[in-house]
Amino acid sequence: MGAFQSSPGQPEYVDLKEKTGFSISQIRVLHTRFKLLGHNGETLKRDHFNSIPDLACNPIRSQIIEAFFDRRNFRQNGEGPVDEIHFEEFLMVMSHFKAPSPRMIEERESVRREKLRFIFNMHDTDDDGTITLEEYRHVIDELLSLTEDLGKDTAKDIADAAMREVASTSMAHMEPDEFFEGITFEHFLKVLFGGP
Amino acid sequence: MELFFNPFDNLVCILLGISLTVWFTLLLVFIIVPAIFGVSFGIRRLYMKTLLKLFEWATLRIERGAKENNHHLHKPYSNAIIAKEPTSFEEEIKEIRRSGSNKDLDSASEFEMSDIFYFTRRGVASIMDDEVTKRFSAEELESWNLLTRSNNNFHYISLRLTVLWGLGLVIRYSFLLPLRVTLAFTGVGLLVFLTCVIGLLPNGRLKNFLSEKVHLMCYRICVRALTAIITYHDSENKPKKGGICVANHTSPIDVIILASDGCYAMVGQIHGGLMGVIQRSMVKACPHIWFERSEVKDRHLVAKRLSDHLEVKTKLPILIFPEGTCINNTSVMMFKKGSFEIGGTVYPVAIKYDPRFGDAFWNSSKFGMVSYLLRMMSSWAIVCSVWYLPPMSREEDEDAVQFANRVKAAIARQGGLVDLLWDGGLKRGKVKETFKEEQQKLYSKMLVGTQEDRSRS
Numbered sequence: 001m002g003a004f005q006s007s008p009g010q011p012e013y014v015d016l017k018e019k020t021g022f023s024i025s026q027i028r029v030l031h032t033r034f035k036l037l038g039h040n041g042e043t044l045k046r047d048h049f050n051s052i053p054d055l056a057c058n059p060i061r062s063q064i065i066e067a068f069f070d071r072r073n074f075r076q077n078g079e080g081p082v083d084e085i086h087f088e089e090f091l092m093v094m095s096h097f098k099a100p101s102p103r104m105i106e107e108r109e110s111v112r113r114e115k116l117r118f119i120f121n122m123h124d125t126d127d128d129g130t131i132t133l134e135e136y137r138h139v140i141d142e143l144l145s146l147t148e149d150l151g152k153d154t155a156k157d158i159a160d161a162a163m164r165e166v167a168s169t170s171m172a173h174m175e176p177d178e179f180f181e182g183i184t185f186e187h188f189l190k191v192l193f194g195g196p
Numbered sequence: 197m198e199l200f201f202n203p204f205d206n207l208v209c210i211l212l213g214i215s216l217t218v219w220f221t222l223l224l225v226f227i228i229v230p231a232i233f234g235v236s237f238g239i240r241r242l243y244m245k246t247l248l249k250l251f252e253w254a255t256l257r258i259e260r261g262a263k264e265n266n267h268h269l270h271k272p273y274s275n276a277i278i279a280k281e282p283t284s285f286e287e288e289i290k291e292i293r294r295s296g297s298n299k300d301l302d303s304a305s306e307f308e309m310s311d312i313f314y315f316t317r318r319g320v321a322s323i324m325d326d327e328v329t330k331r332f333s334a335e336e337l338e339s340w341n342l343l344t345r346s347n348n349n350f351h352y353i354s355l356r357l358t359v360l361w362g363l364g365l366v367i368r369y370s371f372l373l374p375l376r377v378t379l380a381f382t383g384v385g386l387l388v389f390l391t392c393v394i395g396l397l398p399n400g401r402l403k404n405f406l407s408e409k410v411h412l413m414c415y416r417i418c419v420r421a422l423t424a425i426i427t428y429h430d431s432e433n434k435p436k437k438g439g440i441c442v443a444n445h446t447s448p449i450d451v452i453i454l455a456s457d458g459c460y461a462m463v464g465q466i467h468g469g470l471m472g473v474i475q476r477s478m479v480k481a482c483p484h485i486w487f488e489r490s491e492v493k494d495r496h497l498v499a500k501r502l503s504d505h506l507e508v509k510t511k512l513p514i515l516i517f518p519e520g521t522c523i524n525n526t527s528v529m530m531f532k533k534g535s536f537e538i539g540g541t542v543y544p545v546a547i548k549y550d551p552r553f554g555d556a557f558w559n560s561s562k563f564g565m566v567s568y569l570l571r572m573m574s575s576w577a578i579v580c581s582v583w584y585l586p587p588m589s590r591e592e593d594e595d596a597v598q599f600a601n602r603v604k605a606a607i608a609r610q611g612g613l614v615d616l617l618w619d620g621g622l623k624r625g626k627v628k629e630t631f632k633e634e635q636q637k638l639y640s641k642m643l644v645g646t647q648e649d650r651s652r653s
Binding site: 030033036037049051052053054055058059060061063064068094097119122123139143 | 323618
């Protein structure tokens with residue numbers, strides 16, 4: 001044993017490095033942060049995120065926190081929410097925000113798609129693969145505020161205008177008798193980047 | 197009966213007796229007597245210099261060893277993960293929109309789906325690292341100071357280093373710790389006893405004079421009990437009678453450090469147990485301001501008692517820690533405005549600990565008082581610098597909050613600490629809903645402002 005602690009499993013870090021693409025020292029820093037947020041526990045719960053003051057100022061804080069507990073973001077093809085996450089899952093979610101390293105063009109495309117998938121998942125709260133109009137309006141409401149600056153009507157107008165734009169972009173690709181269920185991931189990409 | 201007192205036992209008894217006598221004489225001559233008169237032999241400074249040289253050697257050794265073995269050294273402050281660009285809110289949103297769609301956008305007028313990127317990025321960045329939560333745990337050191345407790349992934353490097361560390365352990369726990377505990381008991385015991393005695397005297401100049409001397413002496417013994425090596429700067433700005441002394445708060449030891457250089461009237465809540473005994477006996481000798489637990493909630497009562505104390509110009513300066521809780525000595529958090537509303541001259545004091553010798557921060561959620569004190573007494577030493585800043589008073593057009601912030605900025609600047617606006621109470625509580633609304637207001641202003649422009653044209 002001795003008095004010198006060995007670093008917590010160098011082999012574990014190497015494994016995580018392969019999966020997420022972070023470097024060993026970045027993983028170390030994130031692990032320290034994970035332990036600090038979770039008060040040295042094994043897992044993080046939603047409450048632990050609530051103790052960060054900067055995050056509390058963020059209008060879409062609850063969506064961001066939910067994203068950490070959403071199985072779709074763990075890259076394991078799972079679905080549905082969890083109540084607590086381990087360090088590996090924390091790293092997986094964080095890796096969506098990693099700066100892309102200079103790679104080949106195809107890889108860059110897929111990395112980009114993954115990041116956008118993350119944002120899509122944040123909107124789609126009922127896990128059905130489409131963003132309905134309600135879900136979209138919900139996000140917009142969170143971003144805006146209900147103060148005197150912005151009357152309730154103005155907020156509604158802005159939300160409706162955004163909806164219409166989204167609907168028109170996607171409706172252009174549908175048959176006349178198809179019912180508009182919601183925005184799929186492909187539509188989402190088109191709305192963001194215009195294009196054919 | 198003869199079986200009990202064989203010659204060997206006799207010898208042991210004699211040796212024990214001699215060593216105890218020697219021990220106490222040394223203690224008296226080298227520590228207690230200088231404490232009484234306020235002089236110093238300089239032993240502690242010599243000790244500090246030796247330790248520094250040792251730590252440098254140890255760090256070099258570790259770095260060399262790490263290179264040889266190709267280990268990664270743990271550098272605590274690498275922020276290579278977040279790419280921070282200090283641009284304004286509007287610019288960033290425009291940037292995101294421009295890089296996304298092919299449309300030609302000049303102003304951030306309508307809501308775009310991509311606006312959400314900005315907030316998401318901000319949110320995750322603050323999960324990764326934010327200014328506040330890291331202030332409530334001990335600071336991480338760049339080098340190692342031969343204490344296991346600050347040992348973050350330092351592997352086994354060499355035999356010499358391990359031997360050194362082992363030696364350090366032996367010295368700290370078997371020599372320094374008992375010495376310090378003895379001193380601590382002596383200091384506290386003398387304080388309680390002598391202040392009670394002085395309390396019997398009638399109020400007058402003799403009583404004040406004696407009480408000052410007694411307080412100083414006992415605090416100096418306590419300072420030596422912690423092997424605290426303190427450097428006082430700018431002593432000409434020391435707080436005078438009838439003023440308020442404010443300082444940043446890192447641990448309960450702050451009180452001992454300040455009170456060993458000058459006499460203050462302390463403010464606080466009456467505790468039970470040993471603390472309560474000390475508090476009650478101290479107040480017999482000179483007027484400190486202790487509150488019952490129930491009185492603490494009543495802000496007006498507190499303010500009244502403090503200002504009454506200030507009225508009497510011959511009373512000692514009041515010592516207050518406006519942060520309200522212990523912070524880890526890398527930053528200064530919001531000062532509560534109560535102490536700045538009562539008037540009087542404010543004498544700010546900045547205290548900065550040198551973390552290389554022992555971390556003085558009291559993480560009250562992790563350690564209780566007793567285990568904290570034991571940790572302090574088994575570190576190498578507590579080295580700190582105290583700066584007395586020039587006195588400040590509230591100006592005509594300033595309100596209490598602005599004055600508090602001005603004082604806080606001065607203390608942070610002098611001590612080399614980060615000046616934060618956040619409240620130290622966040623250690624235990626949550627942020628108010630009003631902050632979230634601020635961000636929303638900002639965003640909606642941006643959208644509405646440009647809507648109006650368009651409807652006008």
